[in-house]
Amino acid sequence: MAIQKATANSRPNAVAMVRPRRNAFATMKIWDLHCHLSGVAGLTPEERLGNLLRYADRVGIERLCIYMGMKWAQDPEPDELQRQNDDVLRAIAKHPDRTFGFVYLSAKHVERSLSELERCVANGPMVGVKLWVAKRCNDPQIDPLITRAAELQAVIFQHTWFKTNGNYEGESTPDDFAAMARRFPKVPMICGHTGGNWELGIRAVKPLKNVWIDLAGSDPTAGMTEMAVRELGADRILYGSDGGGRSFASQLAKVHGAQISDEDKQKIFCDNLRGLMQPILKAKGIKA
């Protein structure tokens, strides 16, 4: 059946009235801390990032931070680390004005990770570091990576979960993360996923003033952002999605739907991350 659209001079019909306002949440400037090239269609890194940006445009996200490649590896060998980072370098080269790259490192392969840091951040376009689940970050073996990343002023992101049904062997908890953060009290770092079980994750990092939390990658359970603002203050909270595996919508709702002020929402959506990135952006001559 053909659908008749309302015109400026016509009385709106029932069908036209059902379209949601495209700009219902358009007043916020949004940067997404946490995106991947997985979970989204495309045969190449460029295609996948192009699709991610197309969907991001629909929901008002201006910039995406991208880490890890086309095919994930939880415990990558050194050559695999390089391949993953190559995918990201290819993708962000096509959209330098919309994206930031984070280099994927592993504390199991310190020497190769340090060389990837030099290649991708010191001598390349990337501005952050992603640490995942190969080795728990309470082990000081990770420290050379943190030290060099801090020298480069790179944004440091460590995945964490407190899984009720058990973490992977090398998967850090927020408690592990807190141990690492205490070893580097002057280095800003991000507690990925807020530990998933956010009521516990928020408590684990609360005393650590060098720690920010990432809202990404868990179900949009109501109350998460309100508790984080209450316990940590809005200045230490960052919006991220974990797309393409996660919906942008479900993760944006954690901020759009939270019962907090618009000023705090803007901090969480962009201003806090932008502030964290400013030193390295400035050093690289990137205006954003």
Next chain:
Amino acid sequence: MNPIRRRTFLHAAFGTAIAAKSAPPKPAAPAGGITDVNVHLGQWPFRRLPDDEPAKLAARLRKGGVQQAWAGSFDAILHRDLAAANQRLALACQQHGPDLFLPVGTVNPTQPGWQDDLQRCTDQHGMKILRLYPNYHSYTLADAAFAKFLESATAKNLVIQIVAQLEDARTQHPQVQVGPVDFKPLPALLKAIPEHRVMILNANRSMTLTSLAGTKVWVDIAMLEGVAGIENLLTDWPANRIVFGSHAPFFYWESAQLKLQESDLDEAKLRVLRFGNAQALIGLV
């Protein structure tokens, strides 16, 4: 005496006898607004939620453009006296949004006397929709009790909502870990009851691609994840079998709303997703 307080008193004092004489009015059919098929009233057992008071939830839903919300009861997840839970739900809907909340009762077909619960839902509370929690109520869809319930409820022309899951297994309370429902037995059962009206709430993409594939059930979008999730779902799931469900107040309601925006949906698809499919379904009852 305030009339609402008087009604509350009468319900408390005389229970089902009064309820039988005062079945809640049917909410008006939405004309263009959203029908949210997946909300709960009451309190989530493991934390307070920002909108877990009916008035607050009603305000949030109305602000988002919801004109009808199919409301189940959080009490029904773990309470064993489901008759009381259903009665409280019916009363709460009547008190806090008779034009908004459509009460959705719960039956546990493994409990003694479940037929009585079913009858009270339909005859006393005027319910047209029932919600099942097989995983929280410790039965599977392969159990004979479920098949018997499905036959009885379908014979009464009811819409049956089966809740696939309520919470990510990774974030559940360590002493109350409940896995998702296994839908593998469902297709064969539904073939035997072709006139069924079964809706799955909180299904994920893995379920629609495997055990639910090919079944003529409705699914909501509350736990549909992945970028452009609805667009992707539509590649192998018919548009006339998808409904708007938010899982509020457990989830931020805006999640479901924004999913409509994240996918590229034409006017016809938006119309059926937002209210058309749900209203057609309830209209058949």
